[in-house]
Amino acid sequence: MAMVGMEGSLAMAEAARLANVDVVAAYPITPQTHIVERLAEMVANGELNASYIPVESEHSAMSACLGSSAAGARTFTATAGQGLELMHEVLYVASGLRLPIVMGVANRALSCPLSVWGDHSDVMAVRDTGWIQVFAENGQQAFDLTLCAFRIAEDPKVLFPVMVHIDGFHLSHVVEPLYLMEQEQVNSFLPPFSYPFPLDPDTPVTMGAFTVPILYSEARKSMETALRSTRVIINHIFADFARVSGRQYSAVEQYRSDDADTLLLTMGSYSQIAMDAVDQLRDRGEKVGLIRLRLWRPFPFDELRQAVENCQTLVVLDRCVSPAGPPGPVCSEVKAALYSQKKRPNVAGFIGGLGGRDLTPAEFVQMVERGRVIAAEGGEEIEMIGVRG
Amino acid sequence: MENFAVFVPRLLPQQEYLAPGHRACIGCGEALAMRLVAKALGRNVIVSNATGCMEIISTPYPTTSWRVPWIHTLFENASAVAAGIEAAVRIQNEKGTRKNTPKVVAMGGDGATFDIGLQSLSGAWERGHDFLYVCYDNEAYMNTGIQRSSATPFGAATTTSPAGKVSIGQTTAKKNMPAIAVAHDIPYVATACPSYPFDLMEKVSKAVATRGPSYLHVLSPCPTGWRHGGDISVKMGRLAVETGAFPLFEVVNGKYRLTMDFPKLRPVKDYLTPQGRFRHLPKDEVERIQQGVIREYEKLKKKAEA
Numbered sequence: 001m002a003m004v005g006m007e008g009s010l011a012m013a014e015a016a017r018l019a020n021v022d023v024v025a026a027y028p029i030t031p032q033t034h035i036v037e038r039l040a041e042m043v044a045n046g047e048l049n050a051s052y053i054p055v056e057s058e059h060s061a062m063s064a065c066l067g068s069s070a071a072g073a074r075t076f077t078a079t080a081g082q083g084l085e086l087m088h089e090v091l092y093v094a095s096g097l098r099l100p101i102v103m104g105v106a107n108r109a110l111s112c113p114l115s116v117w118g119d120h121s122d123v124m125a126v127r128d129t130g131w132i133q134v135f136a137e138n139g140q141q142a143f144d145l146t147l148c149a150f151r152i153a154e155d156p157k158v159l160f161p162v163m164v165h166i167d168g169f170h171l172s173h174v175v176e177p178l179y180l181m182e183q184e185q186v187n188s189f190l191p192p193f194s195y196p197f198p199l200d201p202d203t204p205v206t207m208g209a210f211t212v213p214i215l216y217s218e219a220r221k222s223m224e225t226a227l228r229s230t231r232v233i234i235n236h237i238f239a240d241f242a243r244v245s246g247r248q249y250s251a252v253e254q255y256r257s258d259d260a261d262t263l264l265l266t267m268g269s270y271s272q273i274a275m276d277a278v279d280q281l282r283d284r285g286e287k288v289g290l291i292r293l294r295l296w297r298p299f300p301f302d303e304l305r306q307a308v309e310n311c312q313t314l315v316v317l318d319r320c321v322s323p324a325g326p327p328g329p330v331c332s333e334v335k336a337a338l339y340s341q342k343k344r345p346n347v348a349g350f351i352g353g354l355g356g357r358d359l360t361p362a363e364f365v366q367m368v369e370r371g372r373v374i375a376a377e378g379g380e381e382i383e384m385i386g387v388r389g
Numbered sequence: 390m391e392n393f394a395v396f397v398p399r400l401l402p403q404q405e406y407l408a409p410g411h412r413a414c415i416g417c418g419e420a421l422a423m424r425l426v427a428k429a430l431g432r433n434v435i436v437s438n439a440t441g442c443m444e445i446i447s448t449p450y451p452t453t454s455w456r457v458p459w460i461h462t463l464f465e466n467a468s469a470v471a472a473g474i475e476a477a478v479r480i481q482n483e484k485g486t487r488k489n490t491p492k493v494v495a496m497g498g499d500g501a502t503f504d505i506g507l508q509s510l511s512g513a514w515e516r517g518h519d520f521l522y523v524c525y526d527n528e529a530y531m532n533t534g535i536q537r538s539s540a541t542p543f544g545a546a547t548t549t550s551p552a553g554k555v556s557i558g559q560t561t562a563k564k565n566m567p568a569i570a571v572a573h574d575i576p577y578v579a580t581a582c583p584s585y586p587f588d589l590m591e592k593v594s595k596a597v598a599t600r601g602p603s604y605l606h607v608l609s610p611c612p613t614g615w616r617h618g619g620d621i622s623v624k625m626g627r628l629a630v631e632t633g634a635f636p637l638f639e640v641v642n643g644k645y646r647l648t649m650d651f652p653k654l655r656p657v658k659d660y661l662t663p664q665g666r667f668r669h670l671p672k673d674e675v676e677r678i679q680q681g682v683i684r685e686y687e688k689l690k691k692k693a694e695a
Contacts, residue, residue, distance in 0.1 A: 056512030067473025
C-alpha cells in the first residue's frame with residue numbers, strides 16, 4: 001500500500017470506514033471534530049454504509065452508542081476534553097454492560113481556564129471507567145490502533161469498550177506520512193461483529209438490572225478480573241496485526257533502553273520528541289533511553305517492571321496535574337507499580353505540555369538532568385517543566 | 390358502551406409481557422399502566438427504560454419481569470439509548486445482519502421526561518427517530534421519596550415542596566409536556582391513563598404504527614406519593630380525567646382531538662380531596678386550581694375545535 005499524507009483525525013476516520021462500522025453517534029468538539037466530520041462525509045458520499053446520529057450532546061453520543069452496541073451493531077464515536085467529561089457516567093455503563101464500543105479521544109485540557117489544546121487531563125479523569133485505553137504517538141498509530149481497537153473490543157473473551165487516545169492538535173491536526181490498508185487486509189484481521197447477547201425479540205435479555213449490596217461487589221469483581229485478563233489477548237491481537245501490517249505494537253515499547261542507566265517514560269505524541277532528546281544524549285555518550293506506555297488500561301505491570309528493572313533513574317512525564325496530590329497520575333501509578341519490587345529505580349516526576357504547550361528536546365534533556373538529582377534525593381515536590389512564575 | 394365493556398376485553402391478547410411478581414407498591418397506577426403498554430406493544434419490541442420506579446420494581450438482579458428485550462442504563466438518557474437501538478436496527482436490516490424489525494420504545498417517569506432527560510428526548514424527537522416515548526407521570530420523584538418535579542401540580546405537598554406555615558406546597562404550575570412534544574412537530578402525541586385501559590392500549594398501538602417519533606403521556610396515580618388509599622388508584626385516574634385535571638386527547642400530525650369529552654366537568658375538589666398531598670389547601674386555593682383547570686380545558690377544547 002502506498003504512503004499517503006494524512007491528518008491523524010482522518011486516519012482514524014479511515015480506520016473506522018475500513019472496519020465497516022454500523023453506527024456512528026457523535027457531537028462536535030475541538031480538536032476531535034475532523035474525525036466525525038470525515039465520517040459524516042463518507043456516509044453522505046456513500047463511501048461508508050452506516051447510520052450516523054448527529055446527537056445533541058456527548059452524553060447522548062455515548063448513550064446512543066450503548067443502545068447501538070447492545071443491539072449488536074459495530075459502533076464508533078469520538079470526543080475530547082469537556083466532551084469526555086460530559087460522557088463520564090455513561091462510560092462506566094459501557095464497560096459495566098461489556099459493550100465493545102470504540103472511541104477516538106483527541107486529548108484536550110479541561111476548563112477552567114478554557115483551553116481547546118492538548119494535554120491528558122481528560123484521560124486521567126476517566127482512568128477508572130473500566131475502558132481499555134491505548135495511546136497513539138503518531139498518525140500511523142492513530143490508524144493502526146483504531147483497527148486494533150475494534151478487534152480487541154469485540155473479541156468474545158474481551159467485550160470491553162476501547163479508547164484510542166491521540167493528542168489533540170499534535171496528532172489530530174498534523175498531516176503525517178502513513179500507510180493505510182487494503183479492505184482485504186483489514187477483513188483478514190477483523191472478522192464481522194457478532195455480539196453474543198444482542199437486544200433481540202427472538203432471544204429477549206434484560207440488560208442493566210440493578211444489584212443490592214450482597215451482589216454489587218461480586219459484579220465489580222468479575223468485571224475487574226475480566227478487564228485485567230484482557231492483557232494477554234491484547235498482546236495476541238497486536239501480534240496478529242503485525243502479521244497483516246508488518247507493524248508490531250506492544251503494551252510497553254522501548255527506545256535505546258537496553259543498557260540505559262536513566263530512562264524517560266512518556267505517553268502519546270511527546271514520545272517522538274523524547275526520542276530526539278534520547279538521541280542527543282546518546283550522542284554525548286550518556287546511557288539514556290525511553291519507555292513509551294502504549295497501553296494505559298489494563299496497566300501493563302509486568303512489562304513495565306521488566307523494562308525498568310536495570311536502570312537507576314526513571315523520569316516520568318505527566319501532561320496532567322493532580323492538584324495538591326502526588327506529582328502526576330502516571331508518575332504515581334508507575335511508583336505504585338514498582339513499590340513491591342526489590343530492585344527498582346529512583347523515580348522523578350515532571351509535569352509539562354499542559355494545554356497545548358510544546359516541549360522541546362532540550363526540555364527533555366533538562367528533565368533527565370534534573371530528574372537524576374531529584375530521584376537521588378527522593379524528592380516529592382511537583383516540578384513543572386517550561387513554566388513561568 | 391355496555392357492549393363495548395363486554396366484548397372489547399375478550400379481544401385483548403391474553404399474553405402478558407410484564408410478568409407478575411414485581412415489587413411495585415400496592416395499588417401502583419404506574420405498574421398497571423406499564424403492564425398495559427407492554428401488552429399493547431406485544432413481543433416484537435425493544436424497550437429502553439430510564440432509571441426510576443419502573444426500572445427498580447421490574448429488574449432486581451438476578452430477576453426480571455420483562456419478557457421482551459429490555460435495557461436500562463441511566464436516568465436522563467433513555468431516548469438517546471433508544472435512538473442508538475433504532476439506528477442499529479435500521480442499518481442491520483439494510484445490511485442483512487438482523488432478520489426482525491422490532492419497534493423501539495423508550496420509557497421513563499416524569500423526572501426522567503420533564504426534567505433531567507428533556508434534552509435527550511428533544512434531540513431524539515428533532516432527529517426524527519422512529520420510536521415511541523412513554524412518560525409514566527406520577528407527578529413527583531417518587532422513587533427517591535416524593536420530591537417535587539416540574540410535573541408536580543400547583544399546591545401539591547412533596548418532601549421538597551412541603552406545605553408549611555408560609556408555603557402552600559408546590560408554587561409553580563405543571564409543565565405542559567404534551568405541548569412541548571407537539572412543538573417538535575412529531576406525528577403522534579397522546580395522553581392516557583390506566584383507568585381507561587382500552588383507550589391507553591389503542592393509543593399505544595396507534596403510536597407504534599406511526600412512522601417517526603411518537604409520545605404517550607400517561608398519568609399514573611401513585612398512592613404512596615399522592616397519599617391516597619391503594620384501593621382507589623383506578624378511581625383517582627378517572628377523577629383526574631372527569632374533573633378535567635388530566636384531559637385525554639391525541640394530536641395527530643398537529644391536529645388536536647379530545648378522546649374523552651364531558652358535557653360538564655366534575656368539580657376538581659372531588660379529585661383533590663381524597664389525596665393527602667392537597668389536604669392542606671384552603672378553599673380559596675382550591676377555587677384557584679378549579680379556575681385554572683377550567684381555563685386550560687377550554688384552551689384545549691378550542692385547539693380541538695380549530
